[in-house]
Amino acid sequence: MEIYGDQVGRLIEELSGLPGVGGKTAQRLAFHIINMPEERAESLASAIVDARKNIRYCKSCYTITDRELCPICASAKRDRKTIMVVETPRDLAAYERTGRFTGVYHVLHGVINPALGIGVGDIRLKELIERLSREDVEELIIATNSSVEGEATAMYISKLVKPSGIKTSRIASGVPVGGDLECIDEVTLLRALEGRVEL
Ligand code: ZN
Numbered sequence: 563m564e565i566y567g568d569q570v571g572r573l574i575e576e577l578s579g580l581p582g583v584g585g586k587t588a589q590r591l592a593f594h595i596i597n598m599p600e601e602r603a604e605s606l607a608s609a610i611v612d613a614r615k616n617i618r619y620c621k622s623c624y625t626i627t628d629r630e631l632c633p634i635c636a637s638a639k640r641d642r643k644t645i646m647v648v649e650t651p652r653d654l655a656a657y658e659r660t661g662r663f664t665g666v667y668h669v670l671h672g673v674i675n676p677a678l679g680i681g682v683g684d685i686r687l688k689e690l691i692e693r694l695s696r697e698d699v700e701e702l703i704i705a706t707n708s709s710v711e712g713e714a715t716a717m718y719i720s721k722l723v724k725p726s727g728i729k730t731s732r733i734a735s736g737v738p739v740g741g742d743l744e745c746i747d748e749v750t751l752l753r754a755l756e757g758r759v760e761l
């Protein structure tokens with residue numbers, strides 16, 4: 563990006579390293595940023611730095627947050643006896659957007675995937691089991707994606723939890739196979755949740 567000089571070139575380069583941002587989009591974003599009032603550009607930059615610096619995992623559900631307990635776990639309105647197990651914080655956000663789930667979550671941060679070398683110890687499963695032994699939980703809804711790995715992980719968790727007597731259920735298979743939960747509309751998610759089957 564020699565044509566724009568070093569600083570604009572660097573901005574374009576940084577932006578084009580973001581997922582889904584190609585060279586053209588990076589240029590468009592860079593020019594948008596350059597033309598912003600200086601305070602807005604500063605606010606954008608500090609939002610990025612602050613979020614990155616203060617990010618941590620909720621000590622209860624392991625979603626990403628900037629507090630010890632995320633707002634969902636900290637809320638008195640949520641039913642702590644129902645835990646929905648999801649793969650990522652983005653899946654959690656997708657279920658939250660339905661506005662109908664009143665329980666709490668547990669974020670695994672992935673699924674077991676032997677082909678990629680992701681084993682039981684690489685996801686937040688031990689934390690889930692510890693949590694179940696510590697808290698009074700009635701139902702565990704396993705909402706991993708319907709990919710082969712998501713299904714296998716769901717079965718694994720269900721077998722692990724079974725002896726505890728906690729009811730485990732799986733979201734209905736209305737969710738497209740291999741579908742990224744994040745990309746699925748709220749109605750489909752709600753149907754999957756309401757049509758869940760006991761394992
Ligand atoms: Zn939490």
